[in-house]
Amino acid sequence: MHELGIVFHIIKQVKEVAKENDCSHISKVVMNIGEVSTIVPYYLEDCWKWAVEKEDMLKGCKLDIHIIDAVTHCDDCGCDYPTVQHAKICPECGSEHTWLLKGNEVEIKEIEVN
Amino acid sequence: MDEVRIIEIKKSVFDDNNADADKLRGELKEKGVFLLNLMSSPGSGKTSTLVRTINMVKDKLKVAVMEADIDSDVDAITIKEATGVESIQLHTGGMCHLDAEMTRQGLDNLPLSDIDLAILENVGNLVCPAEFDTGSCVNVMILSVPEGDDKPLKYPLMFSVCDLVLINKIDVLPYFDFDMEKCKENIHKRNPAAKVIPISAKTGEGIDQFAQWLQQQVAVWKA
Ligand SMILES: Nc1nc2c(ncn2[C@@H]2O[C@H](COP(=O)(O)OP(=O)(O)OP(=O)(O)O)[C@@H](O)[C@H]2O)c(=O)[nH]1
Ligand SMILES: [Mg+2]
Ligand SMILES: [Zn+2]
Numbered sequence: 005m006h007e008l009g010i011v012f013h014i015i016k017q018v019k020e021v022a023k024e025n026d027c028s029h030i031s032k033v034v035m036n037i038g039e040v041s042t043i044v045p046y047y048l049e050d051c052w053k054w055a056v057e058k059e060d061m062l063k064g065c066k067l068d069i070h071i072i073d074a075v076t077h078c079d080d081c082g083c084d085y086p087t088v089q090h091a092k093i094c095p096e097c098g099s100e101h102t103w104l105l106k107g108n109e110v111e112i113k114e115i116e117v118n
Numbered sequence: 119m120d121e122v123r124i125i126e127i128k129k130s131v132f133d134d135n136n137a138d139a140d141k142l143r144g145e146l147k148e149k150g151v152f153l154l155n156l157m158s159s160p161g162s163g164k165t166s167t168l169v170r171t172i173n174m175v176k177d178k179l180k181v182a183v184m185e186a187d188i189d190s191d192v193d194a195i196t197i198k199e200a201t202g203v204e205s206i207q208l209h210t211g212g213m214c215h216l217d218a219e220m221t222r223q224g225l226d227n228l229p230l231s232d233i234d235l236a237i238l239e240n241v242g243n244l245v246c247p248a249e250f251d252t253g254s255c256v257n258v259m260i261l262s263v264p265e266g267d268d269k270p271l272k273y274p275l276m277f278s279v280c281d282l283v284l285i286n287k288i289d290v291l292p293y294f295d296f297d298m299e300k301c302k303e304n305i306h307k308r309n310p311a312a313k314v315i316p317i318s319a320k321t322g323e324g325i326d327q328f329a330q331w332l333q334q335q336v337a338v339w340k341a
Binding site: 008031042110112 | 122124125130215217275
């Protein structure tokens with residue numbers, strides 16, 4: 005499952021950061037997840053709950069997910085529009101010369117340690 | 119000591135893997151080993167295409183294969199029996215993709231000093247493998263005719279990370295309303311630089327073109 009692989013990568017990275025900072029426990033991880041990142045937040049949380057219990061350093065660690073709205077930019081008319089509603093085609097001018105401005109993030113924003 | 123602190127990270131989850139992958143590519147370049155990452159949906163014809171292609175190039179290149187099935191060694195055995203080249207099974211632990219670290223572990227089990235071309239048959243999936251750079255020198259994907267010509271629109275990331283798209287099972291084109299030109303157009307919308315080769319792993323049509331392309335890529339890498 006995709007989300008489980010992502011969870012393992014998150015755990016690996018936050019553990020490294022915690023060690024570099026001489027912290028013994030991580031109590032919260034805050035993620036920025038883009039609307040069109042292919043991550044399903046609900047699955048991510050499920051995998052998270054299962055995986056953190058296997059890690060001493062992360063026992064009981066909370067996962068906080070911030071959803072980032074997906075926005076696409078049109079090169080022909082210059083407008084920005086919501087990606088989820090209109091996908092590749094600009095709703096203003098019908099152009100296909102568009103690209104994703106934001107919304108595919110799978111980013112670790114910050115962690116709370118003690 | 120027990121005070122709560124916030125540490126800002128602001129890093130993509132993929133950053134670490136991307137760095138790992140770049141490092142692995144550098145090591146492979148030094149060793150003169152070319153790594154091909156082959157991706158597709160389950161059953162598009164990865165193993166069948168590999169068998170045909172390897173039999174065509176194995177006199178000129180020393181080849182080894184890593185098979186990343188989730189839970190069986192069927193493909194690894196098929197490759198070994200049908201081509202005679204070294205073929206190993208990677209353990210993905212139920213994962214939907216391979217990352218650079220898992221690929222490195224697989225390569226560690228191959229006699230790299232005696233290999234020109236290492237091939238990774240990735241997990242059958244059009245989403246996850248596209249997000250994880252394996253450290254490969256090129257990414258090749260197979261789209262088979264029964265899957266439909268609209269797949270490049272539905273899985274844009276996979277098509278955008280590929281250097282070459284093989285359109286397989288063209289022997290069954292008469293039975294499907296698959297529009298080859300439309301498909302190429304859809305691929306190039308997502309990735310203008312992608313090369314496209316129609317093949318049939320069943321009849322062998324087009325495999326020589328793929329083999330030629332592959333030999334060229336290996337030669338450039340080892341130069
Ligand atoms: N008609 C036809 N059938 C093909 C062709 N290539 C593969 N097949 C058949 O498609 C099925 C799957 O082929 P494989 O080579 O095992 O596909 P794969 O992508 O390795 O499959 P997984 O490893 O299970 O994801 C087999 O029954 C093949 O015989 C082709 O060019 N034409
Ligand atoms: Mg296979
Ligand atoms: Zn527009």
